[in-house]
Amino acid sequence: MGTEPLLELRNISKAFGGVQALKDVSLQIRPGEVVGLVGDNGAGKSSLIKTMSGILRPDTGEFRFQGNAVDLKGPNDAKQLGIQTVYQDLALCDNLDAVQNLFLGRELVGPRVFGSRVKRAEAQKRSREVLRRLRLDSISLTRPVGAMSGGQRQNIAIARSILWKPNVVLFDEPTAALSHTAAEQVGLLIRQLADEGLGVLVVSHDIHQFVVEVTDRVVVLRLGRVVSEFESKSVSGETIVNAMVGGNEGVNSAR
Numbered sequence: 001m002g003t004e005p006l007l008e009l010r011n012i013s014k015a016f017g018g019v020q021a022l023k024d025v026s027l028q029i030r031p032g033e034v035v036g037l038v039g040d041n042g043a044g045k046s047s048l049i050k051t052m053s054g055i056l057r058p059d060t061g062e063f064r065f066q067g068n069a070v071d072l073k074g075p076n077d078a079k080q081l082g083i084q085t086v087y088q089d090l091a092l093c094d095n096l097d098a099v100q101n102l103f104l105g106r107e108l109v110g111p112r113v114f115g116s117r118v119k120r121a122e123a124q125k126r127s128r129e130v131l132r133r134l135r136l137d138s139i140s141l142t143r144p145v146g147a148m149s150g151g152q153r154q155n156i157a158i159a160r161s162i163l164w165k166p167n168v169v170l171f172d173e174p175t176a177a178l179s180h181t182a183a184e185q186v187g188l189l190i191r192q193l194a195d196e197g198l199g200v201l202v203v204s205h206d207i208h209q210f211v212v213e214v215t216d217r218v219v220v221l222r223l224g225r226v227v228s229e230f231e232s233k234s235v236s237g238e239t240i241v242n243a244m245v246g247g248n249e250g251v252n253s254a255r
């Protein structure tokens with residue numbers, strides 16, 4: 001995959017008071033690849049995702065998108081570029097159904113999307129299309145999502161992230177609360193997004209299965225710094241974990 005990065009961070013640093021959450025982080029996401037972002041608790045993974053989704057302003061460093069330096073002033077700037085984020089809590093509204101959740105906060109055609117039948121019908125049609133594209137036809141469009149399983153909710157959050165044809169999708173621990181089977185399903189969906197040409201970044205603690213099996217490349221953060229980078233197909237889970245916790249220093253020092 002010798003293509004230009006879709007999204008690139010150069011030497012991003014961010015401190016919260018005395019805590020250096022990110023230090024000189026450089027990272028690239030190319031079209032068609034799944035990048036795994038791993039690290040111990042507090043390593044800076046969520047902070048890095050928030051930087052890429054415009055929620056956190058870095059103290060220093062450069063954010064580049066499709067080859068241009070961009071100043072993200074807020075989450076809307078990231079959305080405009082086609083950068084979508086699926087947060088760990090999914091941010092779904094339990095009392096609303098799948099269609100309403102898919103269109104939440106992004107009125108399709110004017111302020112009263114659900115005020116008229118026609119517009120609801122249009123939203124429902126789009127929802128059905130996006131779920132079919134993800135081979136999730138079995139998900140109910142009309143049941144409140146609060147009554148759905150963790151895996152189904154995760155799938156709806158993924159569907160929402162691709163509804164507006166993004167370029168990049170960032171996932172913060174998409175499989176944390178899922179069974180092995182549901183996690184496998186999410187892995188397949190994520191792979192599918194990359195196969196369609198999107199750039200994908202996934203934070204996960206499930207090194208031995210999810211990270212090793214689903215990602216193309218793994219970036220290891222430790223105390224806010226990138227300490228290693230691996231090709232997923234030629235690295236063991238054990239090596240990744242060692243890099244996360246600081247064992248076997250020097251086994252791989254990509255940076």
Ligand SMILES: Nc1ncnc2c1ncn2[C@@H]1O[C@H](COP(=O)(O)OP(=O)(O)OP(=O)(O)O)[C@@H](O)[C@H]1O
Nearest residue numbers: 016019020021039040041042043044045046047048
């Ligand atoms: N809003 C904030 N205010 C102050 N400190 C923060 C804030 N957000 C993060 N931090 C600190 O920055 C560091 C990195 O936190 P971050 O949430 O990015 O870690 P993480 O890698 O996502 O961890 P986890 O695996 O537990 O989710 C931690 O020391 C954390 O306490």
Ligand SMILES: [Mg+2]
Nearest residue numbers: 045046047172
């Ligand atoms: Mg986190």
